[in-house]
Amino acid sequence: MSKTFEIAVFAGDGIGPEITDPTVKILRAMSDASNEYSLNFQDLPAGAAHYAATGESLPKDSMDAARQADAILLSAMGLPDVRYADGTEISPQIDLRKELTLFAGVRPVTVREGQRGPLSLPKGKEIDFVLIRESTEGLFYSQGCGEITNDEARETLLITRDISEKLFKFAFELAGNRKKAGRGPGRVTCVDKANVFRAFAFFRELFDQEALRNPDLVADHAYVDATALWMVQKPWDFDVLVTENMFGDILSDLGAGLMGGLGLAPSADIGLEHAVFQPCHGSAPDIAGHGLANPFAMILSAAMMLDWLGIKHSNEALVADGNRLREAVERVVARGKTLTRDLGGTSGTDDAAAAVQALVAMETV
Numbered sequence: 001m002s003k004t005f006e007i008a009v010f011a012g013d014g015i016g017p018e019i020t021d022p023t024v025k026i027l028r029a030m031s032d033a034s035n036e037y038s039l040n041f042q043d044l045p046a047g048a049a050h051y052a053a054t055g056e057s058l059p060k061d062s063m064d065a066a067r068q069a070d071a072i073l074l075s076a077m078g079l080p081d082v083r084y085a086d087g088t089e090i091s092p093q094i095d096l097r098k099e100l101t102l103f104a105g106v107r108p109v110t111v112r113e114g115q116r117g118p119l120s121l122p123k124g125k126e127i128d129f130v131l132i133r134e135s136t137e138g139l140f141y142s143q144g145c146g147e148i149t150n151d152e153a154r155e156t157l158l159i160t161r162d163i164s165e166k167l168f169k170f171a172f173e174l175a176g177n178r179k180k181a182g183r184g185p186g187r188v189t190c191v192d193k194a195n196v197f198r199a200f201a202f203f204r205e206l207f208d209q210e211a212l213r214n215p216d217l218v219a220d221h222a223y224v225d226a227t228a229l230w231m232v233q234k235p236w237d238f239d240v241l242v243t244e245n246m247f248g249d250i251l252s253d254l255g256a257g258l259m260g261g262l263g264l265a266p267s268a269d270i271g272l273e274h275a276v277f278q279p280c281h282g283s284a285p286d287i288a289g290h291g292l293a294n295p296f297a298m299i300l301s302a303a304m305m306l307d308w309l310g311i312k313h314s315n316e317a318l319v320a321d322g323n324r325l326r327e328a329v330e331r332v333v334a335r336g337k338t339l340t341r342d343l344g345g346t347s348g349t350d351d352a353a354a355a356v357q358a359l360v361a362m363e364t365v
């Protein structure tokens with residue numbers, strides 16, 4: 001029997017609504033064509049423009065609805081001129097992450113043959129790895145609470161057993177699922193600085209314990225500095241990388257750089273129950289309202305959502321549709337005819353998204 005999944009949608013600020021509309025349109029068409037699942041979308045207000053209008057950046061009703069939903073699809077939030085009274089940025093996506101304990105920041109890095117990027121790939125090699133950034137503690141634990149005196153400043157890095165165990169379990173499961181899908185050898189690399197910091201030795205020890213529970217998968221370690229070097233020299237060798245919050249923050253931008261920019265970089269923030277799917281880029285206010293924004297990172301994030309829902313609910317049709325959607329974007333990018341300006345093309349948002357929708361529709365049986 002077809003199951004209905006409730007999707008909470010935050011169209012957000014800046015280019016947010018422009019990339020959300022065509023993404024939801026594609027998802028609706030896939031849902032309408034499926035006998036195995038259906039998606040029901042609920043638009044929820046939040047963000048900087050909403051704060052400017054109402055004094056609330058993430059209304060309680062929106063938070064409650066997001067918590068009730070099966071998955072959360074979010075575009076981008078924040079505007080440079082709209083700030084809280086203390087001068088900090090409006091970022092309800094961070095509130096969602098904390099409130100729903102979304103500890104695994106999943107950042108896939110893919111570069112297919114024909115895709116433009118800063119590296120020239122050796123013949124027959126493609127880049128297809130996933131960086132998992134712990135997203136609730138690490139060096140971000142003391143965000144906003146660092147101590148500063150006249151002579152020194154201190155921040156505290158926190159690694160807990162509880163979150164690390166959940167994080168590593170998630171990483172090995174992901175590597176297992178990728179292996180099953182033929183997308184990787186089933187290898188998880190713990191990225192740390194265990195040679196210098198005791199906290200990272202603890203992190204690594206917990207990783208090794210989870211590795212023992214997964215004898216069918218390969219586990220290894222790498223120092224974060226060497227990882228940065230290898231991400232440039234041989235990124236095709238990676239499968240699943242798992243790391244602390246600040247290291248992950250830095251390496252995920254390097255990953256987006258490998259893909260040729262933010263316009264193709266999707267992401268997910270995942271916890272035990274809830275997950276938010278959103279592009280890595282921000283609200284791009286400089287191009288908002290002109291129909292120029294690249295919708296691909298948003299569409300790829302939606303593909304990750306279908307995949308996650310499918311695995312969580314053992315619904316193969318959702319997993320298959322997630323793959324179909326991702327592959328459609330990859331083919332449109334490789335073909336190079338309907339690209340937005342950030343990727344060197346001349347198409348607008350709607351034409352680029354329509355090209356993806358047409359490919360998906362063609363393949364619908």
Ligand code: ATP
Binds near residue numbers: 281285286293342
């Ligand atoms: P944030 O702090 O929220 O990440 P930011 O201002 O640092 O925001 P973005 O909003 O991602 O970063 O914008 C950075 C640059 O990338 C801008 O020039 C923007 O126009 C461009 N950009 C971001 N997303 C897209 C997109 N989807 N399509 C085209 N250009 C984009």
